[in-house]
Amino acid sequence: MPAVTTDNILSLPRISGTDPAVDRPRPVVGVTSAPSGFEGEGFPVRRAFAGVDLAALDPFIHMDQMGEVEYAPGEPKGTPWHPHRGFETVTYMIDGLMEHQDSNGGGGMISDGDTQWMTAGAGILHIEAPPEHVVVSGGLFHGLQLWVNLPSSLKFAAPRYQDITSAKVSLLSSPDGGALVRLIAGELDGHAGPGVTYTPITLLHATIAPGASLTLPWREDFNALVYGLSGKGSVGAERRPMTWGQLAVFGQGSSVTIAADESQDSRDSAFDVYILGGQPIREPVAAYGPFVMNTKAELIQAFEDFQAGRLGTVPASPDDRVPHGEVNGSTP
Ligand code: MN
Numbered sequence: 001m002p003a004v005t006t007d008n009i010l011s012l013p014r015i016s017g018t019d020p021a022v023d024r025p026r027p028v029v030g031v032t033s034a035p036s037g038f039e040g041e042g043f044p045v046r047r048a049f050a051g052v053d054l055a056a057l058d059p060f061i062h063m064d065q066m067g068e069v070e071y072a073p074g075e076p077k078g079t080p081w082h083p084h085r086g087f088e089t090v091t092y093m094i095d096g097l098m099e100h101q102d103s104n105g106g107g108g109m110i111s112d113g114d115t116q117w118m119t120a121g122a123g124i125l126h127i128e129a130p131p132e133h134v135v136v137s138g139g140l141f142h143g144l145q146l147w148v149n150l151p152s153s154l155k156f157a158a159p160r161y162q163d164i165t166s167a168k169v170s171l172l173s174s175p176d177g178g179a180l181v182r183l184i185a186g187e188l189d190g191h192a193g194p195g196v197t198y199t200p201i202t203l204l205h206a207t208i209a210p211g212a213s214l215t216l217p218w219r220e221d222f223n224a225l226v227y228g229l230s231g232k233g234s235v236g237a238e239r240r241p242m243t244w245g246q247l248a249v250f251g252q253g254s255s256v257t258i259a260a261d262e263s264q265d266s267r268d269s270a271f272d273v274y275i276l277g278g279q280p281i282r283e284p285v286a287a288y289g290p291f292v293m294n295t296k297a298e299l300i301q302a303f304e305d306f307q308a309g310r311l312g313t314v315p316a317s318p319d320d321r322v323p324h325g326e327v328n329g330s331t332p
Contacts, residue, residue, distance in 0.1 A: 078129025103312030113166030178212025
């Protein structure tokens with residue numbers, strides 16, 4: 001798992017320890033296992049939020065772990081052109097390459113620790129696929145796509161594209177150097193991540209060495225979610241076991257704790273987790289396919305606007321892999 005790493009963790013800024021006199025460790029209210037499925041043209045995903053109440057996820061809607069999969073030559077798959085409205089897609093690539101192009105002129109290649117933050121807002125069409133040379137060669141593919149909701153006042157924001165390269169990510173160390181934190185967006189213990197968010201959100205990827213523990217101060221008005229990417233460990237002061245492919249939902253409090261088991265499976269050198277939280281939006285959610293709105297009437301409007309070409313049009317491309325005209329409205 002390359003993402004972005006460091007040669008000398010002790011040279012990084014340290015996250016300060018929590019003060020036991022005032023800290024209220026968040027309890028774990030649930031650990032769920034992500035079921036496997038397929039997305040787009042048939043790439044394997046794990047539905048990280050399956051079976052979890054939307055109110056506990058708010059302001060997040062949906063998250064897919066893409067892979068981890070080792071593709072044979074010719075096997076890598078992506079999505080066809082499809083629309084979105086009313087929210088943001090946040091794609092984090094850990095291994096492999098993903099190419100993105102949208103009807104607003106945004107796009108680019110992301111790999112090994114890059115995040116692409118796309119605000120669909122009022123509407124956009126996009127395509128997400130491995131580049132041609134990766135389709136030919138195959139290889140390791142592992143990433144995440146998170147859907148971040150927008151409040152009603154921002155659902156029609158202008159589409160926006162943030163290219164958060166791995167070099168921009170803020171690297172931090174736990175107090176004892178046992179965990180590396182890659183702060184992607186938002187604020188953590190006075191440190192700022194590069195990603196700009198419409199509502200208050202904190203997003204990070206942590207690698208916790210075997211036997212080490214990571215305690216993060218966490219805003220009391222945020223929810224707190226931890227998804228296991230690889231390895232195994234435990235969550236909360238109660239040390240509830242969790243592994244890769246599982247999601248932990250924390251209750252109220254001022255800090256979250258994640259620990260890595262001393263003994264890891266041979267393929268994992270650490271416990272890697274994606275940690276996310278934000279201020280809940282607390283608005284009605286009407287979500288269907290690629291649209292996340294507040295009401296059913298707005299969903300119907302989104303489909304009508306898409307059919308009428310008002311969410312954008314597929315740009316001309318010399319790349320004949322792109323299935324022009326085959327826009328699939330039902331693909332998330
Ligand atoms: Mn999409």
